[in-house]
Amino acid sequence: xxxxxxxxxxxxxxxxxxxxxxxxxxxxxxxxxxxxxxxxxxxxxxxxxxxxxxxxxxxxxxxxxxxxxxxxxxxxxxxxxxxxxxxxxxxxxxxxxxxxxxxxxxxxxxxxxxxxxxxxxxxxxxxxxxxxxxxxxxxxxxxxxxxxxxxxxxxxxxxxxxxxxxxxxxxxxxxxxxxxxxxxxxxxxxxxxxxxxxxxxxxxxxxxxxxxxxxxxxxxxxxxxxxxxxxxxxxxxxxxxxxxxxxxxxxxxxxxxxxxxxxxxxxxxxxxxxxxxxxxxxxxxxxxxxxxxxxxxxxxxxxxxxxxxxxxxxxxxxxxxxxxxxxxxxxxxxxxxxxxxxxxxxx
Amino acid sequence: xxxxxxxxxxxxxxxxxxxxxxxxxxxxxxxxxxxxxxxxxxxxxxxxxxxxxxxxxxxxxxxxxxxxxxxxxxxxxxxxxxxxxxxxxxxxxxxxxxxxxxxxxxxxxxxxxxxxxxxxxxxxxxxxxxxxxxxxxxxxxxxxxxxxxxxxxxxxxxxxxxxxxxxxxxxxxxxxxxxxxxxxxxxxxxxxxxxxxxxxxxxxxxxxxxxxxxxxxxxxxxxxxxxxxxxxxxxxxxxxxxxxxxxxxxxx
Numbered sequence: 229x230x231x232x233x234x235x236x237x238x239x240x241x242x243x244x245x246x247x248x249x250x251x252x253x254x255x256x257x258x259x260x261x262x263x264x265x266x267x268x269x270x271x272x273x274x275x276x277x278x279x280x281x282x283x284x285x286x287x288x289x290x291x292x293x294x295x296x297x298x299x300x301x302x303x304x305x306x307x308x309x310x311x312x313x314x315x316x317x318x319x320x321x322x323x324x325x326x327x328x329x330x331x332x333x334x335x336x337x338x339x340x341x342x343x344x345x346x347x348x349x350x351x352x353x354x355x356x357x358x359x360x361x362x363x364x365x366x367x368x369x370x371x372x373x374x375x376x377x378x379x380x381x382x383x384x385x386x387x388x389x390x391x392x393x394x395x396x397x398x399x400x401x402x403x404x405x406x407x408x409x410x411x412x413x414x415x416x417x418x419x420x421x422x423x424x425x426x427x428x429x430x431x432x433x434x435x436x437x438x439x440x441x442x443x444x445x446x447x448x449x450x451x452x453x454x455x456x457x458x459x460x461x462x463x464x465x466x467x468x469x470x471x472x473x474x475x476x477x478x479x480x481x482x483x484x485x486x487x488x489x490x491x492x493x494x495x496x497x498x499x500x501x502x503x504x505x506x507x508x509x510x511x512x513x514x515x516x517x518x519x520x521x522x523x524x525x526x527x528x529x530x531x532x533x534x535x536x537x538x539x540x541x542x543x544x545x546x547x548x549x550x551x552x553x554x555x556x557x558x559x560x561x562x563x564x565x566x567x568x569x570x571x572x573x574x575x
Numbered sequence: 576x577x578x579x580x581x582x583x584x585x586x587x588x589x590x591x592x593x594x595x596x597x598x599x600x601x602x603x604x605x606x607x608x609x610x611x612x613x614x615x616x617x618x619x620x621x622x623x624x625x626x627x628x629x630x631x632x633x634x635x636x637x638x639x640x641x642x643x644x645x646x647x648x649x650x651x652x653x654x655x656x657x658x659x660x661x662x663x664x665x666x667x668x669x670x671x672x673x674x675x676x677x678x679x680x681x682x683x684x685x686x687x688x689x690x691x692x693x694x695x696x697x698x699x700x701x702x703x704x705x706x707x708x709x710x711x712x713x714x715x716x717x718x719x720x721x722x723x724x725x726x727x728x729x730x731x732x733x734x735x736x737x738x739x740x741x742x743x744x745x746x747x748x749x750x751x752x753x754x755x756x757x758x759x760x761x762x763x764x765x766x767x768x769x770x771x772x773x774x775x776x777x778x779x780x781x782x783x784x785x786x787x788x789x790x791x792x793x794x795x796x797x798x799x800x801x802x803x804x805x806x807x808x809x810x811x812x813x814x815x816x817x818x819x820x821x822x823x824x825x826x827x
Contacts, residue, residue, distance in 0.1 A: 519664065
């Protein structure tokens with residue numbers, strides 16, 4: 229941008245012959261720990277958080293509490309993985325560090341589905357229909373919605389990501405308004421049942437869903453990991469990535485499909501979380517000290533896990549408010565999002 | 576050899592390019608010149624398969640660049656656009672290492688590292704290699720991009736206005752380095768140049784475009800004539816012999 233980083237008197241000369249005395253002095257020393265060590269630290273912290281959450285302050289029957297906590301840990305693993313990986317990949321392919329898949333309307337589809345169920349069939353339907361088929365159906369519906377949106381936009385003349393994002397946001401708003409409208413017509417009791425579903429809920433996810441969710445995470449994780457170098461190259465943008473021999477459109481489609489699968493899975497399992505992914509991805513980029521996805525992806529997952537397990541531990545045993553974690557995360561995450569947006573001043 | 580046949584690019588009802596056909600022989604430096612909106616960038620990006628032509632084909636050493644496997648094309652030709660926006664903060668060395676992607680798919684071998692070192696050396700970026708791109712001046716950054724495409728080690732290198740934003744000194748250096756890449760490394764360099772005198776001083780061939788057509792295409796000698804340039808640029812141009820080179824004068 230400018231040559232102010234370079235010492236006077238002759239920045240260009242320094243740069244040119246490459247032996248200038250000043251160049252070495254101002255060349256930034258890569259700060260801090262190497263990426264592997266950073267990952268190790270994050271891994272250590274995550275392990276501490278998980279152990280604290282699982283074993284400390286158990287009152288009464290160990291078996292009962294432990295099993296319950298284990299189920300919750302499973303949910304945390306799935307949510308941390310899906311939100312972290314989904315958001316990092318999404319931000320890479322959209323060349324944007326602010327928007328997240330949730331902000332693009334995933335949540336609103338989920339909310340609309342729940343609201344429609346309650347308005348049409350009454351408040352009892354949510355509990356009555358819980359089960360594997362519903363989880364799978366909801367996931368597929370959300371994936372279907374996004375793929376329809378992506379497919380339509382990428383096949384058309386306006387193959388622009390900005391149009392896609394705009395349409396996603398506008399549709400999200402429309403779905404939300406429709407949901408709001410329907411919710412106003414519910415009886416207070418039904419609304420109460422419904423609203424419990426519209427916040428992230430880590431504690432009430434069914435253990436029976438976890439093997440399926442875990443398997444999806446493993447498969448998606450393997451595919452993403454195998455493509456981690458391609459994701460690095462995608463950071464350079466469409467033209468530079470194409471120049472490097474990446475089939476840009478195909479890569480984009482595969483990645484968007486995986487992202488929708490991850491986020492839909494997470495939302496169907498544990499409810500909507502709008503800002504959690506944003507916070508983990510942002511922290512992961514700052515903590516990794518590199519752009520390489522081989523580091524950023526696991527880092528984001530670990531940070532997500534630390535936030536959930538550590539957060540739950542603190543909420544339960546310090547603030548005695550165990551059900552509030554996702555609300556707090558959303559509040560803090562939303563605040564961080566807003567501050568980040570205001571400081572950056574642009575999308 | 577680069578061969579393009581009946582290339583057309585149409586936006587809505589507007590034909591911005593073509594139909595044009597032609598060939599660029601292997602080796603040496605070929606400059607694309609022409610007034611604004613002549614279709615230079617469109618042609619270059621279509622040859623570099625960053626844009627799809629509405630119709631027509633491009634082959635490079637027999638490889639159909641729009642249909643062949645993208646990875647194979649990336650080992651044959653590299654193309655650099657004028658503007659580059661990266662989401663990630665990368666250092667010069669990391670950027671240049673990306674140039675090895677078509678060969679290594681991300682895992683750098685010892686051979687790749689050698690290529691990266693050579694490219695950094697070639698453009699005198701050794702001491703800047705651990706700087707982040709946003710800590711560089713425009714000229715340094717431009718060199719880093721060119722180093723990336725050189726590290727890609729392709730026979731054909733296409734550059735869209737590599738002199739953009741460069742001052743006199745850096746322009747001269749950039750052109751000399753590209754000339755050296757053609758002479759010493761055996762690359763075929765195709766570039767868009769705004770200044771006709773720069774094109775004349777460093778190229779072997781000049782292709783002039785105007786209104787989406789090829790107006791003239793020949794050796795530098797044949798192209799640096801008053802009537803040809805006056806026609807192409809739609810501006811009175813006089814040619815003077817300066818230090819043994821034909822120089823276009825058109826300022827007044």
